Amino acid sequence: MEQELTRGTVDPRYTWDLTRIFENDEAWERAFENAKKQADSLAAMAGTMKDGKQAVLAALKLENELEQALGCIYTYAMMKQHEDTTVGRYQAMLGRAGTLVSEAMARAAFLTPELLALEEGVLENYIADPDFADFDVSLSKTLRLKPHTLCAEGETLLAMASEVCSVSENVYDMLTDADMDLGTTRGEDGKKAKLTDARLHSFLISPDRAVRKAAYTRVMNGYGRLGNAIAALYAGQVKADIFSAKARKYKNCRESYLYQDDVDESVYDSLIDAVHGGIDTLAEYLRIKKEQTGLANMHMYDMYLGVDTGFDIQMDIDEAFETFLEAVKPLGADYAADASRALSERWIDVYETKNKRSGAYSTSVYSTAPYVLLNHKQTYDGLSTLCHEMGHAMHSYYSNKTQPAAKADYTIFVAEVASTLNEILLSEHLLRKYKDNRAARIMLIGNLLEHFRTTVFRQTMFAEFEHKAHLMAEAGESLTKDSLCEMYYDLNKLYYGKAAKVDKEVACEWMRIPHFYSSFYVYKYATGFCAAVALARNVLSGDPDKVAAYRRFLTLGGSMTPIEELKAAGVDMSTPQPVCEALDYFAELVMEYRQLLSEGACAQ
Ligand SMILES: [Zn+2]
Helix, strand or coil: CCCCECHHHCCHHHCCCHHHCCCCHHHHHHHHHHHHHHHHHHHCCCCCHHHCHHHHHHHHHHHHHHHHHHHHHHHHHHHHHHHCCCCHHHHHHHHHHHHHHHHHHHHCCCHHHHHHCCCCCHHHHHHHCHHHHHHHHHHHHHHHCHHHCCCHHHHHHHHHHHHHHCHHHHHHHHHHHHHCCCCEEECCCCCEEECCCCCHHHHHCCCCHHHHHHHHHHHHHHHHHCHHHHHHHHHHHHHHHHHHHHHCCCCCHHHHHHHHHCCCHHHHHHHHHHHHCCHHHHHHHHHHHHHHHCCCCCEHHHCCCCCCCCCCCCCCHHHHHHHHHHHCHHHCHHHHHHHHHHHHCCCEECCCECCCCCCCEEECCCCCCCEEECCCCCCHHHHHHHHHHHHHHHHHHHHHHHCCHHHCCCCHHHHHHHHHHHHHHHHHHHHHHCCCCHHHHHHHHHHHHHHHHHHHHHHHHHHHHHHHHHHHHHCCCCCCHHHHHHHHHHHHHHHHCCCCECCHHHHHHHHHCHHHHCCCCCHHHHHHHHHHHHHHHHHHCCCHHHHHHHHHHHCCCCCCCHHHHHHHHCCCCCCCHHHHHHHHHHHHHHHHHHHHHHCCCCCC
């Protein structure tokens, strides 16, 4: 058993080195004061954008420097706070950093409207001018938004309305995080245990069906009791989307969201169409699960049940890191060599320590190598998380190294590609390593299949739900508990009904998905995953051109639109092909899973 460590007792080699950003807190304070002055200087440039090229260039450069400085100030305070979330000094620094960022943003807010107010053709000339090379992408984005930007008065009104428009989300969070009480349920030991939404998953993986069913039913009914209120809140969210889309002259809500990423609505539709084509394979997978777990019927509360082979991977961080480097070898020797610096140069904060932030993430500032926060466990999950976060870190590393600061940040649409691809490389590496170990292969393939089910199928079903809800509201139909529940139930029947008993309780499940308050967002999980699968297959083919194309993608940052970047990497998301390819891989894995499981009883 690992016991809880305190920060002072951890070998410093396994902590991150934040002195690369600031030598100490005093240096942070100096940077803080300096950024305030920079924000003042920038605000003083308001009204000068009409004065010509030099004035515009000076403002863009200063804004960019300020953004970098704020990135360092905020990231340093955040990471310090995450080391021990109870330290008042860093809570205060993080709070001050947040305020500084919003103040600075407010002071830079004159830029976009002033640039859009320039005479026809001026902005176009700047974009083509080599002196603006660092800013061509951001200026092009600004120009694209021109048809959807209102006059100064209109923009002020929209800004004032934005707080009102976020009431639904705020109330939903309060209702479900603070006010809702799901009571208790019975655990495997027969004792009563407190039930929360976050704990549901731990009950759903219990081998005891009564435990799964009780927790599931209680959570769904708990939401259902608030169903009229939650439906009204969601209707409010959709109405705010309609208001904003109409005010900004978009065809519809979905276009207004996808436009930000320069993604065509056809990408969304073809994702759904292609995933529908994989529903039979999903059913086959669920039937295998049902047989293997000895269930007569597969209910919605049985979905998360895994096949326990008793196999897990136990690696300390050094072994896990070596395995990661082995797994990413197909990306080229230099990738592995660059990545190997992460541990020796202390990019990673490895261990769970007292009051440290939970979970894992990667973050970076432009001027230094990236950082990774882990709470490393000696399990397959721990190893896989390391590979995932290092995928993000290396994407940032190459983008920051290659692109100017103004173009280095990549969009959410492509953000999960590099991390997921690394996870797939790890799975494939381990499947080769354990080619004669049946229990290991069942565990590895089972994990991949669950990843597919929860990312590609489940997220696409969510995407379909929110699209349908917006279409209904746009057509003037009202969104009520009954209409939303019926629609959600029908979608579950479509996705799972071929192999599972679609219990009536699932109709309320949409009420527990907070992502629906970030509209048209979840589809990016599914497209990102499919792109990663298609690209991993390219990389594993060993074709040097395909590897080089993917490696180039890692250097692109935000220098092109996400669809163009992925095209350069080797997948065309404007066609259904990458999704179909990913589903072919899913089908291959399902076949192999069936084969493995039919070879004999599991060693339990
Ligand atoms: Zn990630």
